[in-house]
């Protein structure tokens with residue numbers, strides 16, 4: 001039995017999604033979703049996705065934040081249309097993390113796996129595993145223009161070869177021609 005259509009004419013999440021992951025109605029294209037890339041995936045995202053990640057270190061949830069179903073009160077949903085769009089009674093909590101301080105990014109760039117595990121304890125951030133968090137730190141530091149973190153990014157790519165494919169993108173964003181001659 002098909003699920004009832006609870007969206008009606010609304011397309012707020014489609015319009016708000018920065019990557020087009022929701023462009024096809026009722027379909028979520030995980031290959032374009034920032035939350036997939038910075039939480040679930042253990043791979044290096046395409047450059048376009050890395051750029052769109054901006055300062056989002058863990059998760060995204062823009063689509064959740066704009067959804068009227070996730071807001072306690074929304075006047076439009078208190079109208080006669082409420083039979084097809086009843087006002088939600090519960091706020092659905094979302095979880096994401098952005099705009100980390102430089103010092104926090106530094107930690108994830110330089111910490112060992114065991115140091116990350118020790119610091120995070122039972123935090124949901126560990127869903128991304130130490131590699132994912134380190135990768136996210138490289139991407140966010142680059143998007144934030146924290147060129148002073150370059151030596152640590154460079155060192156991390158040497159220590160963890162899985163990060164290496166990010167290097168050309170980082171160097172191009174930081175306008176670094178020779179990775180070993182940076183001052």
Ligand code: SF4
Pocket residue numbers: 016017018019020021022028032033034035036059060061062063064
């Ligand atoms: S979490 Fe972000 S990128 Fe993913 S579908 Fe929602 S708005 Fe789009």
Ligand code: SF4
Pocket residue numbers: 006007010011012013014063066067068069
């Ligand atoms: S924002 Fe919410 S109600 Fe609107 S289309 Fe997206 S999921 Fe449906």
